[in-house]
Amino acid sequence: MPLTEELQVIAPAKLNIENVTKDFTSRRGTVRALENVSLTINEGEFVCFVGPSGCGKSTLLNIIAGLETPDSGVALMDGVPIPGPGRDRMMMFQEHALFPWLDVIGNVMFSLKLKPNLNDKERLEVAKYYLHLVKLDNFIHANIHELSGGMKQRVALARALAPNPRVLLMDEPFAALDAMTREQLYGDIQAIWEKRKKTIIFVTHNVRESVCLGNRVVLFSPHPGKIREQYEIDLPRPRDINSVELAGYSVQITSALKGYEKESHE
Numbered sequence: 457m458p459l460t461e462e463l464q465v466i467a468p469a470k471l472n473i474e475n476v477t478k479d480f481t482s483r484r485g486t487v488r489a490l491e492n493v494s495l496t497i498n499e500g501e502f503v504c505f506v507g508p509s510g511c512g513k514s515t516l517l518n519i520i521a522g523l524e525t526p527d528s529g530v531a532l533m534d535g536v537p538i539p540g541p542g543r544d545r546m547m548m549f550q551e552h553a554l555f556p557w558l559d560v561i562g563n564v565m566f567s568l569k570l571k572p573n574l575n576d577k578e579r580l581e582v583a584k585y586y587l588h589l590v591k592l593d594n595f596i597h598a599n600i601h602e603l604s605g606g607m608k609q610r611v612a613l614a615r616a617l618a619p620n621p622r623v624l625l626m627d628e629p630f631a632a633l634d635a636m637t638r639e640q641l642y643g644d645i646q647a648i649w650e651k652r653k654k655t656i657i658f659v660t661h662n663v664r665e666s667v668c669l670g671n672r673v674v675l676f677s678p679h680p681g682k683i684r685e686q687y688e689i690d691l692p693r694p695r696d697i698n699s700v701e702l703a704g705y706s707v708q709i710t711s712a713l714k715g716y717e718k719e720s721h722e
């Protein structure tokens with residue numbers, strides 16, 4: 457039997473952010489969230505965004521997701537302007553946002569609801585595959601409130617992966633978890649990225665986390681949000697967050713970050 461489309465390994469996407477500027481106006485005035493930001497993310501790259509609060513990381517992620525539009529400049533996926541939200545780009549957030557009235561597999565199947573090519577049996581098969589990938593085989597019929605924080609994020613990851621997106625957008629997905637749980641997820645997300653060949657953008661405040669996961673770390677500074685520096689992380693995988701090699705990059709990036717934080721308070 458041929459694999460359903462959702463189980464195939466499909467080509468990851470290339471993203472081009474060209475001269476993007478984005479302002480937000482509220483009663484308190486206008487904030488320039490992003491100013492002339494340009495960035496290329498290659499097919500299948502794992503890129504981490506790091507920077508102080510308010511430097512536009514989530515705004516850029518939302519633009520790529522098609523939830524916001526730039527005031528000027530353009531965001532392209534495979535050379536085509538991003539028209540709006542789509543299942544080829546799935547988002548994952550710090551809060552899992554799972555449906556408490558559905559069980560684990562129900563939550564994952566829900567994200568396949570709009571896939572007209574799948575019948576119910578195939579939807580079940582696809583959801584089971586992704587729950588296996590995130591190591592939740594034994595919990596498919598558990599209720600959401602019975603799960604630990606780490607397990608809830610695993611369900612959220614399976615739900616984001618199930619429509620087989622070409623880009624995975626992750627906005628501080630592990631920020632609320634304890635260190636041990638995060639470390640297990642670092643190993644698992646690297647393995648999933650290698651197996652499923654996704655383009656991943658991962659936002660974090662944790663510099664070590666960014667070095668552990670990214671092929672590249674993009675450092676932003678705020679007011680207005682700009683890209684200040686980019687670091688290629690040339691370390692073999694799987695990476696261990698506690699390794700000495702990783703610490704070398706972290707020290708370098710953290711000291712740059714502290715410089716921007718100092719600037720923004722002057």
Ligand SMILES: Nc1ncnc2c1ncn2[C@@H]1O[C@H](COP(=O)(O)OP(=O)(O)OP(=O)(O)O)[C@@H](O)[C@H]1O
Nearest residue numbers: 480481482487489508509510511512513514515516
């Ligand atoms: N919908 C909105 N309305 C008004 N201002 C906004 C909106 N979204 C973002 N902003 C402002 O734009 C700037 C960038 O916000 P953004 O959320 O992208 O930052 P961030 O880098 O993700 O920050 P954090 O690390 O705290 O999540 C901030 O000053 C924020 O207050």
Ligand SMILES: [Mg+2]
Nearest residue numbers: 513514515627
């Ligand atoms: Mg944010």
